[in-house]
Amino acid sequence: MAGWLIRRTLFAFATLWAISMLSFVVIQIPPGDYVTSYIAQLQAQGTIFTEHEAQALRDLYGLDQPVILQYFRWLGLMAQGNFGVSFEFNRPVLDVIGDRFLLTIVVSVAALLLTWIVALPIGIYSAVKQYSIGDYAFTFIGFIGLAVPGFLLALVLMYFGFVLFDANVGGLFSPEYAQADWSWDKFWDLMQHMPIPALALGLAGTAFLIRIMRANLLDELRKPYLVTARAKGLTNNRAVLKYPVRVALNPFVSIVPFVLRDIVGGSVIVSIVLSLPTVGPILLKSLIAQDSFLAGTIILLLGVITVVGTLISDILLVILDPRIKFEARGG
Amino acid sequence: MATLAAGKRRPLLRVHNLKTYFFPDEGTVRAVDGASFEVCAGQTLGIVGESGCGKSVTARSILRIVEHPGEIVEGEIRYLHRTDGREVELDLAQVSADGREMRQIRGGEIAMIFQEPMTSFSPVHPIGSQIVEAIRLHSPLGKREARERAADLLRQVGISRAEARLNEYAYQLSGGLRQRAMIAMALSAEPRVLIADEPTTALDVTTQAQILDLLRQLQTDLGMAIILITHNLGVVAEMCDNVVVMYLGRVVEEGSVDAIFHNPKHPYTRLLLQSIPSLYSEARVPLPTISGAIPHPYNRPEGCPFHDRCPQFIPGTCDRHVPELQALDERESDQLVSCFLYHEPTDERA
Ligand SMILES: Nc1ncnc2c1ncn2[C@@H]1O[C@H](COP(=O)(O)OP(=O)(O)O)[C@@H](O)[C@H]1O
Ligand SMILES: [Mg+2]
Numbered sequence: 001m002a003g004w005l006i007r008r009t010l011f012a013f014a015t016l017w018a019i020s021m022l023s024f025v026v027i028q029i030p031p032g033d034y035v036t037s038y039i040a041q042l043q044a045q046g047t048i049f050t051e052h053e054a055q056a057l058r059d060l061y062g063l064d065q066p067v068i069l070q071y072f073r074w075l076g077l078m079a080q081g082n083f084g085v086s087f088e089f090n091r092p093v094l095d096v097i098g099d100r101f102l103l104t105i106v107v108s109v110a111a112l113l114l115t116w117i118v119a120l121p122i123g124i125y126s127a128v129k130q131y132s133i134g135d136y137a138f139t140f141i142g143f144i145g146l147a148v149p150g151f152l153l154a155l156v157l158m159y160f161g162f163v164l165f166d167a168n169v170g171g172l173f174s175p176e177y178a179q180a181d182w183s184w185d186k187f188w189d190l191m192q193h194m195p196i197p198a199l200a201l202g203l204a205g206t207a208f209l210i211r212i213m214r215a216n217l218l219d220e221l222r223k224p225y226l227v228t229a230r231a232k233g234l235t236n237n238r239a240v241l242k243y244p245v246r247v248a249l250n251p252f253v254s255i256v257p258f259v260l261r262d263i264v265g266g267s268v269i270v271s272i273v274l275s276l277p278t279v280g281p282i283l284l285k286s287l288i289a290q291d292s293f294l295a296g297t298i299i300l301l302l303g304v305i306t307v308v309g310t311l312i313s314d315i316l317l318v319i320l321d322p323r324i325k326f327e328a329r330g331g
Numbered sequence: 332m333a334t335l336a337a338g339k340r341r342p343l344l345r346v347h348n349l350k351t352y353f354f355p356d357e358g359t360v361r362a363v364d365g366a367s368f369e370v371c372a373g374q375t376l377g378i379v380g381e382s383g384c385g386k387s388v389t390a391r392s393i394l395r396i397v398e399h400p401g402e403i404v405e406g407e408i409r410y411l412h413r414t415d416g417r418e419v420e421l422d423l424a425q426v427s428a429d430g431r432e433m434r435q436i437r438g439g440e441i442a443m444i445f446q447e448p449m450t451s452f453s454p455v456h457p458i459g460s461q462i463v464e465a466i467r468l469h470s471p472l473g474k475r476e477a478r479e480r481a482a483d484l485l486r487q488v489g490i491s492r493a494e495a496r497l498n499e500y501a502y503q504l505s506g507g508l509r510q511r512a513m514i515a516m517a518l519s520a521e522p523r524v525l526i527a528d529e530p531t532t533a534l535d536v537t538t539q540a541q542i543l544d545l546l547r548q549l550q551t552d553l554g555m556a557i558i559l560i561t562h563n564l565g566v567v568a569e570m571c572d573n574v575v576v577m578y579l580g581r582v583v584e585e586g587s588v589d590a591i592f593h594n595p596k597h598p599y600t601r602l603l604l605q606s607i608p609s610l611y612s613e614a615r616v617p618l619p620t621i622s623g624a625i626p627h628p629y630n631r632p633e634g635c636p637f638h639d640r641c642p643q644f645i646p647g648t649c650d651r652h653v654p655e656l657q658a659l660d661e662r663e664s665d666q667l668v669s670c671f672l673y674h675e676p677t678d679e680r681a
Contacts, residue, residue: 224451230396232465232516233438235429243453250455321455322500 004324005315012311019303023296024071035063037290041087084293088286093297097279101301103172103190104267104278108305110194111201111263112256119206120252123213124245127221130214138210145207150266154200154273161196169196170275178277200270205259209252216251220244250321257310264305341411342369343556344393344441344524349406349424350580351385351392358629362388362401364580364636367656370573372523375550375557377571377588379564379603383625385580386560390526393558394437395428412436413523439469442517446529448509452501459497462516469520484515488545507538514545518553525550526558531566543570564603568592576600579626579636582656586666596659596668598643635671645671652676 035057039049058064061084062073077084083093126135161169171178172193177186220226221244229239271280279298286294318324347367353360363385370376378386391397393408408423412432426433445451452461462481466472472480478497485493488511501509510530517525527546531539543566550557559570567574567588574591576584576599584597595601623640626632632639638649648671655677656669 224445224447225453227391227396227398228443228445228451228461228513228516229453231394231438231443233434233468234464235434243456247453247455322457323454323502 004318008311008314012307015307015310016300016303019307020075020300021071023300023303024074026299027074027292027296028067029290029292035061038085038087042090045090078297083297086286086291086294088289088291088294093294096282096294097297097301100277100279100282103276104264104271104280104302105305106190107172107194107197107201107271107276107278108260108263108267110198111205111267112260112309114198115202115205115209115259115263116256118202119209119213123210123252124217124241126210126214127217127248128240130218135214142207142210145203148203150200150204151269151273153203154196154270157196157200158274172197172276172278197267197270197274197276200274201263201266204266205262209255209259212255213248213252216248217244220248223247250317253313253317253320256313257306260309260313261306264302340371342371343411344558345369345407345409346389346393347407347409349389349392349408350404351388351397351401352404353401355400360629361580361631363392364631365406366575366577366580366582368573368575368582368585370524370556370558372556373550373554374572375559375570377567377574378558378560378577379562379567379574380577381625382562384577386562386577387528388580389577390443390528390558390560393423393526394441394443395423395426395433396437410436410441410524413440435469438465438517438522439520440522441524441526442520442522443526443528444510444513444517444530446532448506448513448533449501451513452509454501457498457500458504458512459499462497462512462519465516465519480519481515484519485512487518488512488515488549490515505538506534507541510534510538510542511545514542514549518549521553522555524556524558526560528560529562530559532561532563539566546570564592576603579631581636582667582669583637584666584668584670585656590666594666596666596673597670598641598672599637602642635669643672648676 035054038057039054042049061077062070065073074084081094083097085091086093086096089096122138126138129135158169172190173186174189174193177189180186221240223244226239226244229243230236232239234242267276267278268280268283270276271278272284275281279301283295283298283302285291286298346369349363349366350361351363353362366385366389368376368378378389380386388397388401391401392403395403397403403424406424410421410423411418412421413419414435421432421436423433423436452458459478459481462484463474463477466477466480466484467474470477481497482493485496490496490508490511496504496508496512501512504512510533514530525546530546531542534542546557546559547570549555557570559566561567571588573587574585575582576591576597578599584591584595584600591600592604595604626636626639632650634648634650634652635641635654638644641649644650652671654669654671654674656667657674659666659668659673
């Protein structure tokens with residue numbers, strides 16, 4: 001079990017490492033080295049830059065050295081908390097990202113939780129009441145959810161939020177809290193802004209998870225252990241909830257990383273539509289402006305979210321399913 | 332209608348003309364179509380018949396756990412329910428399936444064990460927690476006492492290291508141990524009737540013999556009635572006092588083990604017996620098989636359900652009238668048979 005956990009963690013790190021190489025490639029793609037573009041940009045803004053300063057920067061990133069060494073130097077700098085500089089914003093990357101990374105996590109987790117909380121009961125209902133009117137209705141809504149892209153849904157939700165509720169749509173904060181320090185009031189304000197992004201990001205995943213839960217539970221409802229549970233004297237409802245639903249949770253949990261990946265990916269575009277202060281909008285900007293370090297860092301951070309999410313769901317799965325524990329111990 | 336007189340004792344459970352149908356979109360499946368039998372305390376009743384003849388559905392009907400789209404459409408399941416120290420006759424076919432009474436009886440007074448002990452336990456709950464749950468459903472025991480009782484039960488069915496086993500999962504036990512654990516769980520509320528649905532079919536021969544020994548031992552100790560469902564006539568010969576032979580949801584013959592094995596009346600029973608090796612057949616002679624296939628459940632033959640495979644088919648009678656289960660003759664009320672070789676058609680239809 002401990003060995004299994006260590007293997008999974010090592011695997012997570014390996015994945016992160018692969019993502020970091022990808023991010024580095026993004027940084028390397030623009031022609032010329034970044035110091036050249038940086039200087040060009042600063043000079044365009046009227047800043048005077050000495051050759052001496054330029055050389056210091058080149059040395060810092062080892063730009064005169066082979067690419068592979070540059071990569072490791074970049075990793076080393078990140079390990080020290082130095083993520084490089086954004087040309088576009090003319091500030092350290094970490095400053096530019098600021099709260100945005102945290103808010104990206106908050107929005108993704110909110111969407112994921114919504115997905116779960118909605119999909120679980122509906123999936124159970126659809127399986128237990130297979131072919132009922134409710135089942136058909138949810139299936140229909142689910143197909144729409146799968147077919148409509150998140151950004152379109154975001155637009156529609158924004159429209160209805162505005163027309164029906166006169167809601168303060170777009171963004172994650174009311175203007176008075178946007179620049180304020182964190183407080184409970186600001187947190188509460190954030191929560192009030194959460195439904196639209198969470199829905200826009202979560203609907204496709206919800207529809208997907210409902211299908212998964214329904215199919216799994218239908219399988220489990222046919223298993224003899226349900227008959228055993230009922231034969232003991234449990235009511236049908238309790239027997240279903242305690243056994244087949246519990247067993248069907250395992251695939252439901254194991255599918256979460258895929259949903260999370262889609263949510264994180266989808267959040268980039270949805271964030272732009274809803275002008276959320278997450279990393280999405282600046283990722284787009286940085287890619288257009290070839291703002292290498294900013295783009296590379298954001299891609300890496302998004303990778304971290306999905307990898308960590310996957311690891312968490314793996315661990316949860318071991319807790320849920322003793323069979324995995326057993327296999328893990330055995331092999 | 333005559334029923335089997337089992338000595339002077341009052342039967343614990345009497346099933347009469349039970350009909351359980353399934354109503355899927357494709358049509359009606361008459362899984363059990365007029366089954367009658369009874370069983371007394373301390374006795375073992377065997378239910379035999381080819382796969383698909385409705386044995387399991389009969390068992391699930393008695394426990395009232397027939398799944399959708401199945402339904403008991405007719406018949407009685409008379410059971411002597413023990414409540415407040417008295418015995419009350421209750422028709423289980425009429426009580427609410429999820430009501431308090433039925434839940435007391437289910438698992439409490441009538442318990443069941445299944446063919447596949449592996450899949451009959453939840454794969455993600457320890458054996459112990461599943462047994463403890465069964466115990467606590469039918470007794471006021473606290474968690475700790477229930478656990479101690481669960482360990483006692485495991486010991487009673489011959490499982491060593493009982494405390495440690497409680498924490499194990501079904502897949503960690505061997506087939507034989509799993510079935511023992513399943514029996515322990517069924518015994519947790521000291522049931523008066525134990526329904527064993529093909530309890531040894533999934534086990535190897537040695538383990539099979541051990542499990543049957545255990546069931547016999549437990550019956551001697553606890554005095555419960557056992558309904559043993561099987562398609563293995565060898566098991567019946569070894570275990571049962573009385574036998575019910577089912578074909579397509581109906582009981583075609585019923586009697587003591589002696590009568591059924593030595594004096595079978597129904598052509599179907601005879602064919603079944605001939606298909607057992609060693610008992611009636613000579614070495615190296617191919618076993619006779621019953622000609623034809625079991626009819627599709629959606630279109631059963633008119634008249635006697637067996638007539639299209641029957642070697643003694645009487646044209647004009649068997650394909651037009653439905654035979655009823657009746658005593659062979661007035662004096663020999665021990666053996667009942669449902670066949671026009673022994674009775675004239677009594678129904679109005681022609
Ligand atoms: N859930 C169900 N839906 C439809 N038909 C069923 C269902 N369960 C059992 N049956 C039918 O009932 C008949 C009897 O089944 P069963 O009692 O399991 O036979 P067996 O004697 O092998 O235990 C079979 O024809 C089977 O197809
Ligand atoms: Mg069966």
